[in-house]
Amino acid sequence: MKHYLDTPITENIVEQLVVGDQVFISGKIYTARDQAHLRLVKENKPDFDINGSVIYYVGPTPARPGNPIGSSGPTSAYRMDELAIPLMEKGVKLMIGKGDRSESFRKAMIENKSIYLIATGGTGALLASRIKSSKIIMYEDLGAEAVHELVVKNFPCFVAYDLQGNSIFSTTATR
Amino acid sequence: MRLIPSTDIIETVKKTLIKINYELDQSFVTRLRRAKEQENKALSKAIIQDILDNQEIAKKGEFPLCQDTGIVVVFAEIGFDVKLDNPIEDSINQAVRLAYSEGYLRKSVVKHPFKRENTHDNTPAIVHTKLVPGDNIKIKIASKGAGSENMSVVKMLTPTVGIDGVKKFVLDTIFNAGGKPCPPIIVGIGLGGNLEKSAIIAKEAILRDLDDINPDPILKELEEALYTEINALGVGPMGVGGNTTCLGVKINSYPMHIASLPVAVNIQCHANRHEEVTI
Numbered sequence: 001m002k003h004y005l006d007t008p009i010t011e012n013i014v015e016q017l018v019v020g021d022q023v024f025i026s027g028k029i030y031t032a033r034d035q036a037h038l039r040l041v042k043e044n045k046p047d048f049d050i051n052g053s054v055i056y057y058v059g060p061t062p063a064r065p066g067n068p069i070g071s072s073g074p075t076s077a078y079r080m081d082e083l084a085i086p087l088m089e090k091g092v093k094l095m096i097g098k099g100d101r102s103e104s105f106r107k108a109m110i111e112n113k114s115i116y117l118i119a120t121g122g123t124g125a126l127l128a129s130r131i132k133s134s135k136i137i138m139y140e141d142l143g144a145e146a147v148h149e150l151v152v153k154n155f156p157c158f159v160a161y162d163l164q165g166n167s168i169f170s171t172t173a174t175r
Numbered sequence: 176m177r178l179i180p181s182t183d184i185i186e187t188v189k190k191t192l193i194k195i196n197y198e199l200d201q202s203f204v205t206r207l208r209r210a211k212e213q214e215n216k217a218l219s220k221a222i223i224q225d226i227l228d229n230q231e232i233a234k235k236g237e238f239p240l241c242q243d244t245g246i247v248v249v250f251a252e253i254g255f256d257v258k259l260d261n262p263i264e265d266s267i268n269q270a271v272r273l274a275y276s277e278g279y280l281r282k283s284v285v286k287h288p289f290k291r292e293n294t295h296d297n298t299p300a301i302v303h304t305k306l307v308p309g310d311n312i313k314i315k316i317a318s319k320g321a322g323s324e325n326m327s328v329v330k331m332l333t334p335t336v337g338i339d340g341v342k343k344f345v346l347d348t349i350f351n352a353g354g355k356p357c358p359p360i361i362v363g364i365g366l367g368g369n370l371e372k373s374a375i376i377a378k379e380a381i382l383r384d385l386d387d388i389n390p391d392p393i394l395k396e397l398e399e400a401l402y403t404e405i406n407a408l409g410v411g412p413m414g415v416g417g418n419t420t421c422l423g424v425k426i427n428s429y430p431m432h433i434a435s436l437p438v439a440v441n442i443q444c445h446a447n448r449h450e451e452v453t454i
Contacts, residue, residue, distance in 0.1 A: 020218065035291065058242060059242060059243075059281065059283075060242050060281070061238070061239050061242050061244060061279055061280055061281040062279045062280075062281070063279075064237060064279050067237065067238075070238060070239065070242065070279055070281070071233075071238045071239040071240070071241060071242040071244075071281075072242055073241055073242050073243075075242075075243065075322065076322050076325070076355050078355060098322075098354065098355070098357070098413060099322075099353065099354045099355035099413075099414060100353050100354055100355070100414060118354075118413065118415075120222050120225040120226070120229075120413060121322065121354075121357040121413050121444075122226060122229070122240070122241045122357045122444055122445050122446045123225045123226060123228070123229035123241075124229070124238065124239065124240070124241050124242040125229050125230075125232040125233040125237075125238035125239065125240060126225060126228050126229040126232055128238050129232070143282065143293055143295075144242075144281050144282070144283070158218070158415075168218075168414075168415050169353055169354055169414045169415060169416075170353075170409045170410060170411055170414065170415065170416030170417075171350060171351075171353045171354075171408075171409075171410055171414065
């Protein structure tokens, strides 16, 4: 099934998402990786509305003149597993990354009614075409790891885990 | 003696670094296309198609193939009839500095394990040098991303575990890595030496031409067996299942202590960025 979603994301929408569904996101989303997660959790005051927000795990390449952003594919999500939990408790509804995640993350995801999506890893050139604008809103000193506000149009993802406990990853069940 | 000025080294390494970050090797693209045809799962096919579309866009020179443009790894074989006017590490680092700035590549290197301040120019590169006969320099250059590097493992096995023990370790490593190292992957295996030697020859293994043939018949057979068994694991492109997990397995070996059987598994993602140049 295909879903065309505008941000912010409501709980009602999250409940409709099933593993393997294609999701096309439009609107504002926020980037955060390892160091930004650490600060967001510690400092407890993001400069954006975290309720219903979408977090994209990405550290883009520098934008060439005339482009809003450089190459922008997802980074491995597992590194953010523990730090993502308090952010879901504060209202993050969708997280976009690549690769599988821990049991404790999956449990917290279901409890908080949030969803983990994957975008195709290593396709940063392709994904950049869906990003219409980009600006740094927090932690400028982190460079590529700073929190960017991105405006995206039909940003393509797949539902990786759903609220029923299903997984898109072939190795999840047997591990 | 032949003088190779540092300016020549800098220019060649810089150009190569920019090129590999925007353009996949065509024989590798052919392997990806073949994998897509043979893939049995629709979602997995779609993911390989994304990878193929991505390299078409990157080739135009606006957006690098991947946002993780890596840490630079260089193997330089320097002929002992070559005279250099600067330390080779300095020339390579200068090339990295220029390439990552002029090529709009991400600076992904931090100085300290805990302070984690960025060096802002992607230096230093990791440089391995070797003195060889001749009057030229052969340089293998790679931009190595962390997604696949983080899933790489070295283990000191006991000699009596033999081929089956090595196979089990490699298959477990690939299975446990799942989708994290961005499959379809290339698997480089270093067998023997000691702790660091096994890792270095595993890195050299992922830089080998995928079409070359292992001169050691036992290792050739092991490469082929692992290729089949890794693809039978069902990890699939980006971990979503299917019969495309690896596009190549390369094994290098080195003599070792009677009591040791070191094994290193170095994983290369599908953004397979490396090239060899001779100056």
